[in-house]
Amino acid sequence: MSARRPEVAVGAVVRRDGAILLVQRANPPGAGRWTVPGGRVEWGEPMVRAVERELAEETGLAGRCGRLVGWVERIAPEHHFVIADFEVTVDPRATAVAGSDARQVAWVPLADLAGVDLVDGLLAFLRSHGVAPPAP
Numbered sequence: 405m406s407a408r409r410p411e412v413a414v415g416a417v418v419r420r421d422g423a424i425l426l427v428q429r430a431n432p433p434g435a436g437r438w439t440v441p442g443g444r445v446e447w448g449e450p451m452v453r454a455v456e457r458e459l460a461e462e463t464g465l466a467g468r469c470g471r472l473v474g475w476v477e478r479i480a481p482e483h484h485f486v487i488a489d490f491e492v493t494v495d496p497r498a499t500a501v502a503g504s505d506a507r508q509v510a511w512v513p514l515a516d517l518a519g520v521d522l523v524d525g526l527l528a529f530l531r532s533h534g535v536a537p538p539a540p
Contacts, residue, residue: 415442415489427506467492
């Protein structure tokens with residue numbers, strides 16, 4: 405039996421015209437809820453490459469990974485993820501489409517995030533890192 409270990413994951417924080425790109429998760433954890441595009445880093449894959457790959461898989465968009473926004477841990481009985489979220493730029497004319505791990509994809513106004521069924525902790529993370537506006 406192998407020991408369970410934390411998994412490294414990445415997220416793409418893509419903003420445009422006061423909105424953020426979100427995907428509705430198709431699979432657990434958080435199936436049916438909204439989050440930034442992202443997923444696990446593969447063995448031997450640089451994190452920057454993982455961000456760009458996950459963005460393409462989930463939204464069909466080619467992106468350029470930028471600076472680290474921040475990191476967070478998500479620990480539950482069935483998983484332990486260490487997630488690094490990065491700013492990503494995309495062609496503003498490109499159209500996002502839901503891919504393999506996403507039910508839907510949407511540009512959500514940052515001011516409307518509190519009304520969206522986000523995965524646990526995402527809104528607080530985005531607020532604490534200056535991505536989303538502070539709570540009223």
